[in-house]
Amino acid sequence: MSDDIRFDLPQGAIPRQWYNVQADLPRPLPPVLHPGTHQPVGPDDLAPLFPMQLIMQEVSQDRWIDIPDEVREIYKLWRPTPLLRARRLEKTLDTPAHIYYKYEGVSPSGSHKLNTATAQAWYNKQEGINGLTTETGAGQWGTALAQACNFFDMECVVYMVRISYEQKPYRRAIMQSFGAGVTPSPSDSTNAGRTILEADPESTGSLGIAISEAVEVAATSGGKHKYSLGSVLNHVLTHQTVIGQEALGQMEIAGEYPDVIVGPTGGGSNFAGIALPFLHQNLTAGRDTKLLGVEPAACPSLTRGVYAYDFGDTVGMTPLLKMYTLGHGFVPPPLHAGGLRYHGMASIICELWDQKLLDMVAIPQLETFAAAITFAKAEGIIAAPEAAHGIAGAIREAQAAREAGDERVILFNLCGHGHFDMSAYDAYLGGELSNYEYPQAEIERAMEALPQVG
Amino acid sequence: MSDDIRFDLPQGAIPRQWYNVQADLPRPLPPVLHPGTHQPVGPDDLAPLFPMQLIMQEVSQDRWIDIPDEVREIYKLWRPTPLLRARRLEKTLDTPAHIYYKYEGVSPSGSHKLNTATAQAWYNKQEGINGLTTETGAGQWGTALAQACNFFDMECVVYMVRISYEQKPYRRAIMQSFGAGVTPSPSDSTNAGRTILEADPESTGSLGIAISEAVEVAATSGGKHKYSLGSVLNHVLTHQTVIGQEALGQMEIAGEYPDVIVGPTGGGSNFAGIALPFLHQNLTAGRDTKLLGVEPAACPSLTRGVYAYDFGDTVGMTPLLKMYTLGHGFVPPPLHAGGLRYHGMASIICELWDQKLLDMVAIPQLETFAAAITFAKAEGIIAAPEAAHGIAGAIREAQAAREAGDERVILFNLCGHGHFDMSAYDAYLGGELSNYEYPQAEIERAMEALPQVG
Numbered sequence: 080m081s082d083d084i085r086f087d088l089p090q091g092a093i094p095r096q097w098y099n100v101q102a103d104l105p106r107p108l109p110p111v112l113h114p115g116t117h118q119p120v121g122p123d124d125l126a127p128l129f130p131m132q133l134i135m136q137e138v139s140q141d142r143w144i145d146i147p148d149e150v151r152e153i154y155k156l157w158r159p160t161p162l163l164r165a166r167r168l169e170k171t172l173d174t175p176a177h178i179y180y181k182y183e184g185v186s187p188s189g190s191h192k193l194n195t196a197t198a199q200a201w202y203n204k205q206e207g208i209n210g211l212t213t214e215t216g217a218g219q220w221g222t223a224l225a226q227a228c229n230f231f232d233m234e235c236v237v238y239m240v241r242i243s244y245e246q247k248p249y250r251r252a253i254m255q256s257f258g259a260g261v262t263p264s265p266s267d268s269t270n271a272g273r274t275i276l277e278a279d280p281e282s283t284g285s286l287g288i289a290i291s292e293a294v295e296v297a298a299t300s301g302g303k304h305k306y307s308l309g310s311v312l313n314h315v316l317t318h319q320t321v322i323g324q325e326a327l328g329q330m331e332i333a334g335e336y337p338d339v340i341v342g343p344t345g346g347g348s349n350f351a352g353i354a355l356p357f358l359h360q361n362l363t364a365g366r367d368t369k370l371l372g373v374e375p376a377a378c379p380s381l382t383r384g385v386y387a388y389d390f391g392d393t394v395g396m397t398p399l400l401k402m403y404t405l406g407h408g409f410v411p412p413p414l415h416a417g418g419l420r421y422h423g424m425a426s427i428i429c430e431l432w433d434q435k436l437l438d439m440v441a442i443p444q445l446e447t448f449a450a451a452i453t454f455a456k457a458e459g460i461i462a463a464p465e466a467a468h469g470i471a472g473a474i475r476e477a478q479a480a481r482e483a484g485d486e487r488v489i490l491f492n493l494c495g496h497g498h499f500d501m502s503a504y505d506a507y508l509g510g511e512l513s514n515y516e517y518p519q520a521e522i523e524r525a526m527e528a529l530p531q532v533g
Numbered sequence: 534m535s536d537d538i539r540f541d542l543p544q545g546a547i548p549r550q551w552y553n554v555q556a557d558l559p560r561p562l563p564p565v566l567h568p569g570t571h572q573p574v575g576p577d578d579l580a581p582l583f584p585m586q587l588i589m590q591e592v593s594q595d596r597w598i599d600i601p602d603e604v605r606e607i608y609k610l611w612r613p614t615p616l617l618r619a620r621r622l623e624k625t626l627d628t629p630a631h632i633y634y635k636y637e638g639v640s641p642s643g644s645h646k647l648n649t650a651t652a653q654a655w656y657n658k659q660e661g662i663n664g665l666t667t668e669t670g671a672g673q674w675g676t677a678l679a680q681a682c683n684f685f686d687m688e689c690v691v692y693m694v695r696i697s698y699e700q701k702p703y704r705r706a707i708m709q710s711f712g713a714g715v716t717p718s719p720s721d722s723t724n725a726g727r728t729i730l731e732a733d734p735e736s737t738g739s740l741g742i743a744i745s746e747a748v749e750v751a752a753t754s755g756g757k758h759k760y761s762l763g764s765v766l767n768h769v770l771t772h773q774t775v776i777g778q779e780a781l782g783q784m785e786i787a788g789e790y791p792d793v794i795v796g797p798t799g800g801g802s803n804f805a806g807i808a809l810p811f812l813h814q815n816l817t818a819g820r821d822t823k824l825l826g827v828e829p830a831a832c833p834s835l836t837r838g839v840y841a842y843d844f845g846d847t848v849g850m851t852p853l854l855k856m857y858t859l860g861h862g863f864v865p866p867p868l869h870a871g872g873l874r875y876h877g878m879a880s881i882i883c884e885l886w887d888q889k890l891l892d893m894v895a896i897p898q899l900e901t902f903a904a905a906i907t908f909a910k911a912e913g914i915i916a917a918p919e920a921a922h923g924i925a926g927a928i929r930e931a932q933a934a935r936e937a938g939d940e941r942v943i944l945f946n947l948c949g950h951g952h953f954d955m956s957a958y959d960a961y962l963g964g965e966l967s968n969y970e971y972p973q974a975e976i977e978r979a980m981e982a983l984p985q986v987g
Contacts, residue, residue: 083543083544083545083609084544084609084610085544085609087541087543087544089537089541090537090538090539090541091537155537155538155539156538156617156912156913157913163610167684185639186913187912187913187914188913189952226913229910230621230913248955248956248959249703249952249953249955249956252955252956252958252959252962253915253952253955253958255959255962256906256909256915256955256958256962257909257910258910452710455710455711456683456711456712458610458641459610459611459640459641459642459680459684460641461707461710496952498643498703498707498950498952498953499703499952499955501702501703501706501707501710501953502702502703502706504706504707504710505702505706505709508706508709508710
């Protein structure tokens with residue numbers, strides 16, 4: 080085992096293919112349904128929103144999907160990302176566990192999101208699309224898509240959840256620096272936004288509402304713009320598997336193999352990105368790594384939701400996806416990890432959770448910020464509040480290792496830095512944050528609006 | 534020549550020694566003088582402010598100084614830093630030049646400053662000092678010292694130039710996240726601050742004023758605290774030579790050798806960090822690399838100042854340093870590159886400039902922000918406004934290469950990211966910034982206050 084704390088791969092080791100877990104699922108994913116007919120949607124139904132190559136990836140059963148050279152060239156700006164051993168954190172926690180983290184915050188956009196944004200922009204560009212619309216919560220996704228569109232000289236239209244827009248003016252500025260247009264959501268520029276504002280003029284927004292707005296703008300653009308989603312969909316999760324593939328190689332250099340993989344789950348893409356290549360090893364190479372997703376206690380779609388068909392957005396414009404959901408009308412409290420405020424979860428994650436191939440835990444807000452400060456003081460990095468959920472999960476594992484007296488090897492995905500989230504840290508350090516557990520009755524009320532699928 | 538765009542060194546290649554240019558100077562540095570007697574100061578004069586090992590480094594004539602293991606262990610958290618070829622920028626500029634950049638923004642503090650902060654904190658800790666005081670302008674230095682003190686479990690007291698304190702609330706928050714105390718300067722907590730505020734209650738501050746405050750607090754702490762400076766002094770520049778040493782190795786991997794090295798100059802440390810190891814090659818290995826420092830046109834100490842003894846601070850508490858200076862009473866306009874608002878410059882840089890071993894250019898603010906946006910759109914990285922001066926200098930060189938039709942190899946130091954500087958970008962994109970050239974009469978007036986040294 081090396082004394083190094085960082086395990087670098089050469090640039091030639093950037094993966095040449097994405098891993099598509101659909102090839103290895105014990106049973107296929109439930110079909111996506113048309114919101115009107117409740118019949119499975121075909122490629123043509125999705126064509127107004129997505130380019131055909133991404134639609135094909137969405138349903139592909141191929142285990143490996145080639146990464147286009149032009150995308151890999153852009154990846155070279157920051158990939159392979161570092162994998163480090165958190166030796167100072169181990170000391171702080173006085174744990175026999177070996178804690179490793181994969182750091183996606185070195186990307187120009189500051190998070191893993193650029194892995195898929197780059198791919199999505201490129202596939203759209205190939206099909207002659209010159210602009211993309213999207214939503215963003217914490218701002219990580221909007222920043223990534225703004226950069227990706229800039230790299231391929233495309234327009235970018237971002238609907239930003241209003242609470243984040245107000246809490247994170249620097250996020251707006253960085254997207255604008257790359258030429259994107261940014262509108263706080265709900266806005267009066269779309270029917271979806273106006274509907275929400277009529278019901279609640281003070282709405283702080285949600286990812287679901289912002290999705291409705293971005294989808295509407297693309298769908299009514301006459302083919303000029305398409306829509307781009309930063310998580311949830313199969314092709315998005317597939318693009319993120321560069322993370323786990325690199326981590327496999329880096330753990331080999333470190334001379335260890337993880338007993339536990341930890342990642343935060345909002346829509347599911349960064350957790351999938353690190354976990355799925357290790358799941359592949361579990362399924363095909365006799366490994367038995369625990370794959371632990373961490374969601375916020377204030378938005379517990381996997382641990383307290385139901386597995387049912389629901390809309391991906393709030394207004395009900397998208398196809399129906401079978402997923403663990405709190406109901407598409409669910410508006411979580413304005414917790415500071417804005418990127419985790421989503422009522423549902425990626426189908427792939429839901430199906431794997433339903434098949435007991437994953438573990439899940441919900442952690443309250445204050446514990447995640449405490450974990451982030453502990454990590455920052457040990458390792459120097461200020462994590463995004465979303466990423467802090469992964470840290471908190473890893474720390475729980477490390478504490479369990481201490482209690483059990485075992486040297487378990489923990490690897491977590493530090494999916495982004497928190498440089499644009501300092502107002503959240505300010506609030507935490509100033510004692511202004513609190514935990515929030517949704518009362519069961521409210522969750523049940525939100526679920527009453529689930530579409531009835533026969 | 535490689536097709537890669539990033540040239541990584543293994544962690545074992547982190548330098549084991551700092552390069553001390555004093556061993557190779559054609560003539561020795563002018564002595565530092567006591568502010569009262571105007572006699573050369575000895576180690577004992579500096580002992581109230583600095584630990585003895587740093588004082589010895591300040592005057593050392595040894596070419597190589599061992600990096601303590603404990604410091605190198607901390608360096609491993611982010612070093613070696615990446616060196617990249619900016620191929621997309623080359624295309625944007627349509628230049629035959631090969632443009633490389635060394636990226637120090639990957640450090641936990643976001644800039645090169647942590648290289649010396651870590652070393653300084655450790656040497657202080659070794660001599661039983663449990664706290665450090667300092668000033669910060671842009672906030673890069675304060676963040677670095679806050680982190681370094683945290684790593685070695687020491688107190689950190691930061692005086693932050695008021696204009697930056699107000700423009701950069703997230704900077705304050707990150708320093709506080711690492712446990713530092715942060716006070717806007719001028720403040721009423723010191724005699725120096727009160728003197729300034731009496732003369733100008735609306736003072737937006739300057740690095741010189743903040744230095745006065747931090748020095749006063751350390752000097753009057755009864756030995757409990759010492760003072761730490763983020764640039765200017767010889768030992769600080771020496772610590773930064775890890776940058777250029779790594780770059781030498783990385784350019785070798787890239788299969789090229791730079792014709793021009795570019796770096797921004799505020800106090801001189803990041804420019805020295807990348808340039809001095811290449812100067813060593815110029816002086817001892819027959820190389821002829823142009824070493825180009827870039828200062829802001831609004832604070833042109835090297836290109837418009839005089840080479841004279843002056844105080845390092847504003848109030849006149851520090852020893853006298855011979856340097857190119859605009860006068861210690863000079864208060865530059867509140868340009869957004871706060872880290873470059875210093876009236877003087879490192880003795881080493883001044884002496885090398887006086888000996889015509891360096892080149893210097895002053896670039897106005899608007900050109901630097903335009904360069905930063907061009908760079909960001911090409912390479913994805915939002916640079917600190919200070920670092921943008923290096924980009925602007927590199928772009929000028931690339932344009933000259935296009936005009937001359939030569940393939941010159943340009944290497945610049947991208948000394949930090951601008952994630953905490955988005956308000957400056959906002960102001961630039963909103964058309965609110967302007968250039969500022971100091972009228973000659975004002976510079977001459979500031980110089981009237983230069984101390985008369987016999």
